[in-house]
Amino acid sequence: MLQSKRKIIVSTTILNKVDKLPGLHLTTKHEFGNKEVLLKCNDTQFVEIIKQDMYNIDMVDRLLLLINSIYGCTDFHFKGSKTYLFGSRMSGLALQNSDVDLYFSIAGTFGGTLSYDHNGQIKLVRYFGKMLRSKKNEYRNIQQITRAQVPIVKFVHVPTGLNCDLSFKSGISTHNNKLVRLYLSLNERVHWVVCAIVKRWALQNDVKSHSMFTTFALTWLVIFYLMAVEVVPPLILLREHADSSKSTFGSDFMFIEDWDCTFCTLEKAKQFWKVPMISCWDLLFGFFKFYSNFEYLKKFVFCPAIGKIISKDNFYKIAILRPDIIGLKKKKKGNLTDWCATLNNNFQGEGLALQDPFDLFNNLTKCIELRKLKTFSHLCNKTMEFMNN
Numbered sequence: 001m002l003q004s005k006r007k008i009i010v011s012t013t014i015l016n017k018v019d020k021l022p023g024l025h026l027t028t029k030h031e032f033g034n035k036e037v038l039l040k041c042n043d044t045q046f047v048e049i050i051k052q053d054m055y056n057i058d059m060v061d062r063l064l065l066l067i068n069s070i071y072g073c074t075d076f077h078f079k080g081s082k083t084y085l086f087g088s089r090m091s092g093l094a095l096q097n098s099d100v101d102l103y104f105s106i107a108g109t110f111g112g113t114l115s116y117d118h119n120g121q122i123k124l125v126r127y128f129g130k131m132l133r134s135k136k137n138e139y140r141n142i143q144q145i146t147r148a149q150v151p152i153v154k155f156v157h158v159p160t161g162l163n164c165d166l167s168f169k170s171g172i173s174t175h176n177n178k179l180v181r182l183y184l185s186l187n188e189r190v191h192w193v194v195c196a197i198v199k200r201w202a203l204q205n206d207v208k209s210h211s212m213f214t215t216f217a218l219t220w221l222v223i224f225y226l227m228a229v230e231v232v233p234p235l236i237l238l239r240e241h242a243d244s245s246k247s248t249f250g251s252d253f254m255f256i257e258d259w260d261c262t263f264c265t266l267e268k269a270k271q272f273w274k275v276p277m278i279s280c281w282d283l284l285f286g287f288f289k290f291y292s293n294f295e296y297l298k299k300f301v302f303c304p305a306i307g308k309i310i311s312k313d314n315f316y317k318i319a320i321l322r323p324d325i326i327g328l329k330k331k332k333k334g335n336l337t338d339w340c341a342t343l344n345n346n347f348q349g350e351g352l353a354l355q356d357p358f359d360l361f362n363n364l365t366k367c368i369e370l371r372k373l374k375t376f377s378h379l380c381n382k383t384m385e386f387m388n389n
Helices: 002-006 026-032 035-051 057-074 118-133 172-186 188-204 215-228 235-240 266-272 280-290 312-321 336-347 370-388
Strands: 082-086 100-105 139-145 152-157 162-167 300-303 308-311
Touching: 026 035, 026 188, 026 370, 035 188, 035 280, 057 082, 057 100, 057 118, 057 152, 057 162, 082 172, 100 172, 118 139, 118 152, 172 188, 172 215, 172 235, 172 266, 188 215, 188 280, 215 280, 280 370, 300 312, 308 312, 312 336
Parallel strands: 100 162
Antiparallel strands: 082 100, 139 152, 152 162, 300 308
């Protein structure tokens, strides 16, 4: 059923024995090779994740205490500013020890005013670092990370015990996590499958690490697969059903960093889209089958914005001839030639190419070059074999 939806090639990759690719972790063999064991283990962890949800009463109280503490330090200097939650706490994938990602929007900068002002972000990191150090009873382990692509302040909020990362770039990350949350909220089975892959399989096999996938990239790999087999709708459909009027109260219209970040509410999505009745086990097996073909994975760009794959050979041409197809038509800053050159630079080569749903220049898996992609595909293959047996 899953294969017939999109005519996707899912044949098993033949691997060279001299590659010495890693085997599956013993825990994965035990869990994913036994349906009852996996369902029980993931159900237990899924309950824990629900308890850590940002709408859980206890977690709400802790987060409010944290945010009010930050406001108490800053309100005098930054009138009209706002603190936003994103990351796993926002998307619905947090465990008990998960960090809290915070974006502090200096008044009027949510849309990206500071996104290209790296020095401005560094100055804010240093200012907030100094300010947090002055509140010794509330904050500790304060670190100013200024050499990262997105400068942040890391700290522990003592009253709640929460580890926090505070950034100042723009609201695009918060809105992206809001979109992830919508997909996970469409149906409990969608949420369950994402948790099984991101919070169990990927951790057990070192697929989620600094040198491999981020949680965010892995989550979108799962969501894209679910789009491809028509379990969840592509972003383009969520946009078609959004209230895009700029003047309407409660409008879904949103542009951040010159990217169209508009999508409809969860309520509207549930009205026009019904998740098909496919079991959690079958959806999970389908994920590993979908990403098991190494030769297939290295030839295409996966585009969640439209829910389609585009061959790398045609990606540049389509961007020039039909920019509306991949979502460039509404972009205002820059020109088509430069945009296409950026796309060509970020999505060519034989590594994995997964496009960010909003920032179309961002390849979420750019660090997954050929060797890492082969490892990922190999592990998917092996897991599929254990599940199949």
